[in-house]
Amino acid sequence: MASLQGRRPVRGKIRPPQRKAAAESHFESTWSTLANAITTIHEQKAYTLSYEEVYRCGYNLVIHKCGERLYNGTKELIEKHLMSEAESKIVPILGIADTSPSEGVQVLKAIQRLWKHHVTCLLMISDILVHMSRLPRTYDMGLYLFRDTVIRSQKYPIQSHLQKVLLEQITLERKGDMIDRGAIKACTDMLLEMKENNGADSIYVSDFETRFVETSREFYRIESDDLVRRFDPPEYMRKVENRLDEEQQRCSHYLTEKTEPKIRMIVEQEMIAKHLKTVMEMENWGLKQLLINNRLEDLDRMYRLFSRVPNGAKELQSGVSSYIKECGKAINTNVKESAIENTEKGIPLGVALALRWVQEVLDLKDKFDTILNSAFSKDKSFETAINSAFEIFINLNFKAPEFMSLFIDNKLKKDFKGKSDDEVDLILNKTTTLFRFLSDKDVFERYYKQHLSNRLLHGKSLSDEAERGMISKLKIECGFQFTSKLEGMFTDMRLSTDTMGSFKEFLGKVADTPPFELNVTVLTSTFWPISSMPVPCNLPVDFLAATKVFERFYTSRHNGRKLTWHMTMGNVDLRATFDNKKHELNVSTMAAIVLLLFNNVPEGESLSYTTIEQETGLPAENLKRTLQSVACGKFKVLIKDPKSREIAETDTFKFNAAFSERQLRIKIQTIASKVESAVELKETQEKVDEDRKHIAEAAIVRVMKNRKSLDHNNLITEVISQLQGRFNPAPSMIKKRIEALIDREYLERAPGDRTIYNYLA
């Protein structure tokens, strides 16, 4: 009663309470009442008791300082009761567990019954002996008693039987039998309820869980060895997954959540970690077969299971990436073999080869993208592993940059006809991902420039938009610097169209208009992959006059600019009169020059190779190619004597007056862009190397200008990191550049320390 009020004046006297005689006899009589009561409770006849009476007894004993004795007495009583119960109800049936595992559940049930009864009684007793709570709690005391007299009984092997039965039951269930989950659940709950002496940990851990974990490890060790031998990996993994599910359910149904991580770890270790390699490298349906056959579901399962164990993901990644490398190598050698085959047959390395290579790589990439997305749940580390595997094998093919550029060239020239913007974009995007894997991006740039200039100058590009789309993608990948020249090429093309507009106006005003239409494309020499030295040739007079007119026009508008004519790059429309028919021929400027020579030759006469060479002034290589295209190609405007594929210097040529074709307009192509020959390749490589020198020097100077003074190793690292976007520079190459810069007095070695460079402004 809390709100007693004491400030009022005292009326009357407070009498001392009646003192009860705390005599020994009093304790004896009160205790015997209580002891009787407890026995009655144990006999489940509590309804005959008066709570008030029993409670009062307990209360009085406690307030008369007999709590200690009361406590001990109660303890003794309960202990005695438990002893006799265990002896009469549990011990006789312990034997059952030994004879038949499936009947073992009887033992569990008996222990369970005793436990339930005990707990009910305990609750009632602790209700009565509320006041004893000043001592250790009655209820806890009861639990300890049960633990020590029943479960861990010294006299009877109850503990070991309990464990044995529990474990046997679980093993039975693992083997597929139905068991009484309720009984086990009750037992584990009971074990959880009882605490160790420290009052915190339940005896579940020491009396059951440890043993459980041990036997489970043993079980799964045997089981996994057995399964791995009997089943193929997909089936094995399905089984493992089932086991993991089962164990998880087991824990949530009748063990405890706390056991789950432990048991899960065991299954993972025994069934996954120990068999990683075996499963992956299995002959039939190992990782490789799964990848080959695109078994997404199985791969997904493998990924999920392997990710559970340390190193599992890593092993899987290396497995995947070695498979990719294998595929890549196969693609590479395939291409190389057919290349060798073709060279042996004398067929030049076709564009088809490049296309096939890129297409195969793209297909492989597509395949692994699907696998990554649907089986590896877009795991970042897998993405990296896959990408680096691609990077490695792509860069193993030293022609990769050229092949890719050719692939794009082909797409932009032919394949994009009639395709929607989205489709085009998709293909370009894919190519860009491959491009990302290239380490020699500058080599690619060189080829791309070459191919782009061909497309632009010969008007072969199908869609300006697609071209620009590709360039902007490259720009995103490699930055402004990479594409600035490519964009410059586009600008030149646009400006040239404008210039031609004004040139036509200009022509209207001057007298010496050339007798044919002249189209000039003015190119900025630094943007285009054209050698600064034009191929020499002797132009017919008409041509020469026309160029002079244009030069006059151009210098009048842009003072100080120098025009260099590249005759070899252009083409000419000729109207040729044959015996039966007139044809319009579209030929290269060089071919036109050659053909025009025949205007002055009497009919039926022929010109020798040497005459043509002298008249045109063309270098032998170009001349031969030109002659080949007009005399040995599909359209034979000239007749060569003797007839053969190759041009010899002793050959003679005659105008083919009998030439006739169905269509009026004929386009005679010079030999188209091909995969480069060995010599050309070497040239390109040299050019690239030369470029790289400049780029590397520029990078060194940039770094040094910034730092003023830096030691050798740091300088190399910085330069490499700057250049990596374009190509992978070798440290030795950078070292040479540094030495060159020292020679030219951009840098010097620090006087005291030879490893440090200083920047000289």
Next chain:
Amino acid sequence: MASTTPTENEYVTLESSDGFQFIIHREAAMLSGTIRNMLSSAGQFTESTEGVIHFRDIKAVILEKVCKYWYYKARYLNSVTEIPHFEIEPEYALETLMVADFLDT
């Protein structure tokens, strides 16, 4: 609160040592820890089956005081208004205190 009506489930009867019966709301009586245990313990004691509790150690005067207190507490429990004092005559104070401890109130 003299003994007139028979006990219902809603009520419990408390009997003092000198034979007085107090029939009060079960809810009010349950404010005592002891009585709560008595009536709701898992083992059905005689008190909970019969609905009569015989206090052999408590005199009617005190028991009445205690009953009053339970109603007082029930009335003002969770109340936000100002709570009036609960009057206890000094001559009963000590005994009331002891009973209160016994009843865990």
